[in-house]
Amino acid sequence: MSTATAAPPAPERPLPAPTRESQSFWDGMREGRFMLQHCALCGKVRHYPRPVCPHCFSTENSFKEAPTGGAIHTWTVCHHPFNFFFKAAAPYIVALVDMDAGVRVNAPLRGIAEADLKIGKRLRMGFEPVTKEVTLPFFVAE
């Protein structure tokens, strides 16, 4: 057999499958707005989105736009691509950030060297459309 081997299909980016709870968050991301779920009764913010407020047990809630600033809580530098989609990007830094809005966001960090990372460093969240429906967060220096 001398048939050429077909090139393997390009690995697909893992994409979120929004739920009835999280749809508003992802809709906001697509519009470049960081939308967080708040309890309609006690007002507390919760993330990731879920049906019941764990503080007062209300099921009523609404999404409000939140500020995009935050500070580094911790980070990792991903060298081994557990998903082949990320192979070309590795090594990449993923920062876990204490958002000023009171929740955390995990997202890739751009434009900052590993040696310059420290807990408390100020960052700002950006929005990167990756498909027509999905926009994902990333961080840059504030």
Added chain:
Amino acid sequence: MVHPLRDKAAVSGIGETAYTRGTPKSGLALQLEASLAAIADAGLSPHDIDGLVPYFPGGGIAEDFVANLGLPDLKLSVFVPMGGATCVAAIQTAAMAVATGVCKHVLISVGRTGYSGARVSARLQQFPQFALAAEFEAPIGMFAPAQLYAQGARRHMELYGTTARHFAEVAVVTRQHAILNGNVVMNKPLTVEEHHASRMISDPFRLFDCSLESDGGAAIIVSAADRARDLKKPLVTVMGVAEGHPESPASIAQRPDLLEFGLAKAVPRAYGMAGIGPADIDVAEIYDCFTFTVINQLELLGFCKKGEGGPFVMDGRIALGGALPINTHGGLLSQGHVVGLNHVVELTRQLRREAGKAQVKDAEVGLVTGYGDMGDGSIAILRRAA
């Protein structure tokens, strides 16, 4: 008042397959092979088993055990879906079942083809507990436990000055112990330099900070202590046992303190049931999915203060002959990854004084932990009965 579950259950049988990388056998075949070994070790017949807590998801379910072992009257079939915390948490479930008379002999078992079958990233897709990580973290390039737990390790290093040298010590000592065991995947010595030179997986975790992907099976039998006394092997009872579930259980990222997880809640309950504390422990088998995870758990177990786990593991303290020998079988890092049931097998061996070259002298009381999913925890304190 003595806790009603204290010393009411016993680990009466233990069994393992060979731990390998590569096998023609199915996960179910490995699970049944280990189960038959545990049943024989206890001096029982498969027909004596009337309760099951098989590891789930992945592996055999009640139907498989009834079909293969001909169980005539299965009275309890339970899943404990806590990832790596499952096997030790299952001891609590089994102990409740045998102490109340619902069951006589409960089989806890694992069989997996973690090397020759589905690898870690693929297996995780089966876990509903990972749905949030799949929605919010996989798309930004974080999904595997090595990545998700690395952020906690990095924070510990930044806050407390813990170093890769401390991580290496856990890997090197665990390897030394594995070599004494013999039934292990990793049977060559490991040096600190080799640890440091191994490739970075997800900083700060290098290859030798990560547990193995391996093939194998393990099983234990939990029986009522008064029944187990008449069985074949020295009586090893469950002095204390507990499971704990952390805040933000499905997302490490949203957890208030990344370094406080389910084990923190389980530990005081287990010590309370046993009526003892960390100073009474002769040997500890600590769930070692990553080297750092051992350091973190040593703190939560009260062997040292928060932040002091790094220095604690140095100077031979955790090696055989040290003040607190840990993972005397080689653990998940060097023996094999059967979700920590091999840790329970080893602790039982230690307390029976069957641990061969790795025997901790005069071991009377020991503990074993489980750690899994996104931070569920479990602990069992076992003792050699007088």
